[in-house]
Amino acid sequence: MSFRSLLVNSLMVFALCAIPYGQFNQQAQLQASTDVVVFSDPSLRERYYQLVAELRCPKCQNQNLADSNAPISKDMKAQIYSMLEAQNTDDEIKAYLVSRYSEFILYRPQVNSGTWFLWFAPLCFVLLGGLIVWRYAFTKTKASSVSAELTAEQQAQLDKLLEKDSAQ
Amino acid sequence: MNRLALFAPLAVFLVLSIFLFKGLDRxxxxxxxxxxxxxxxxxxxxxxxxxxxxSEQDLKSQVTLVNVWATWCFACRIEHPMLNQLADQGVAIVGINYKDQDAKAQSWLEQRGNPYQFNIVDAQGSLGFDLGVTGAPETYLVDAQGIIQYRRVGVVDQRVWDDEFKVLYEQLVGKEK
Known part of the structure; x- marks a missing residue:
């Protein structure tokens, strides 16, 4: 096989491979484009992505709206989109959705009578743990300093024992 | 004092066990x-x-069971005979045909019987959204003042009716009389 025919052959193989790849690539782009949301103001885009990331899909057990393809998530994303375009604040949008889908959908729950334990218990546990460790360490050092000092009587006893030991 | 402190891990373990045990049936x-x-x-x-x-005014004046259903919803097929039975017993049932097509819904009711006094067509799911519907079937018990008294996500069968709806329903109906 001459160098030239090898070159032609390899070019043909390359071309054949390139066609399906090109088609696939186009398809992937089309699929991706269905999820693109276009905002009138680019600052809304950032808020949209933050909201869909921190709101939870009510149908799925542990997915945010951004990750979920459930029909209800699509409805909620569409609602968030239209409320953002209508100049609603993030808090208004969250309140609107919570009034329908309950606080379950908030990955960052509000601080209220039902959730204060959730919010502050970890801090309490850390403080309690710190207190226990501190107390434990404190009493330990006190105990060891006491035991290090021998009374005169004990010292005499020790000396006697050592003397006896070295005499042997 | 120190002896009691030795039991602290056991106490923590017991409290944790109670919470985890309760979590099992949730x-x-x-x-x-x-x-x-x-x-x-x-x-x-x-x-x-x-x-x-x-409108929501059509739900007032009597205690109503509002049932969210669709022909694409498989569990609704299982639920339908129970709704027929309840309607025969005189329970007022109103349907919300959720994100469905009218023609399909009509033939469904012809084939399986129609337990509904009327059906609200919610093709876009907008009423469902306001109700916090996450899928079909869902059933709401609405009193004569139009206040939602109970919500059930999923199929209402005989057991669910007896355990969750019956007493409340009878109470509400009794209040109207």
Missing amino acids: DPTELPSALVGEAFPAFTLPALNDGRLL
Whole structure:
């Protein structure tokens, strides 16, 4: 096989491979484009992505709206989109959705009578743990300093024992 | 004092066990309902069959079971005979045909019987959204003042009716008389 025919052959193989790849690539782009949301103001885009990331899909057990393809998530994303375009604040949008889908959908729950334990218990546990460790360490050092000092009587006893030991 | 402190890990373990044990029978898919105790959301939507406009006012004046259903919903097939049975017993049932097509819904009711006094056509799911519907079937118990008293996500069968709806339903109906 001459160098030239090898070159032609390899070019043909390359071309054949390139066609399906090109088609696939186009398809992937089309699929991706269905999820693109276009905002009138680019600052809304950032808020949209933050909201869909921190709101939870009510149908799925542990997915945010951004990750979920459930029909209800699509409805909620569409609602968030239209409320953002209508100049609603993030808090208004969250309140609107919570009034329908309950606080379950908030990955960052509000601080209220039902959730204060959730919010502050970890801090309490850390403080309690710190207190226990501190107390434990404190009493330990006190105990060891006491035991290090021998009374005169004990010292005499020790000396006697050592003397006896070295005499042997 | 020190001896008692030795039991602290055991106490922590026991408390934790109680919480975890209770968690065993909890269904994590059961969500707290935001609308129980609230008025049925306002809406203006057409009725299936005749197309006349319905609103939340049409749900007042009697205790109503509002059932969210669709022909694409498999569990609704299982639920349907129970709804027929309840309608025969005199329970007022109103349907919300959720994100469905009218023709399919009509033939479904012809084939399986129609337990509904009327059906609200919610093709876009807008009423469903205001109700906090996450899928079909869902059933709401609405009193004569139009206040939602109970919500059930999933199929209402005989057991669910007896355990969750019956007593409350009879209480509400008794109050009206």
